[in-house]
Amino acid sequence: MASVNSSQELLACSIAEMSLDQVKRELLHFDGRFKLDFTEDYLNQQPVDRLRHILMAARMQQSRN
Numbered sequence: 447m448a449s450v451n452s453s454q455e456l457l458a459c460s461i462a463e464m465s466l467d468q469v470k471r472e473l474l475h476f477d478g479r480f481k482l483d484f485t486e487d488y489l490n491q492q493p494v495d496r497l498r499h500i501l502m503a504a505r506m507q508q509s510r511n
Contacts, residue, residue, distance in 0.1 A: 454506065461502050466494045472501055478508040 461469070470489045476482045482504060489497060 453509075457505055458502060461498050461505075464498070464501075466497070469494060469497045469501055473497060473504075476501075476504055478504060480504075480507070 464472070470486070473482055473484055473489060474486065482500075
C-alpha cells in the first residue's frame with residue numbers, strides 16, 4: 447500500500463509543478479480510457495488549482511486496473 451501512496455505523491459508533485467498552460471494542454475489532449483471533453487474557453491475560465499485537481503483525478507482513474 448505504501449507504493450500506491452508514493453506513486454500518488456509523485457503524480458501530485460509532477461502536476462503541482464506544471465504551469466497553467468501545461469495543465470490545460472494535458473487536459474485538452476488527455477488520451478485515456480475515457481474522454482475528457484473540455485473546451486479551451488472553459489479551461490481558460492477555471493483557476494489552475496481546479497484544473498490540477500481534475501487532471502490528478504483523471505490520471506488516478508487512468509492508472510486503476
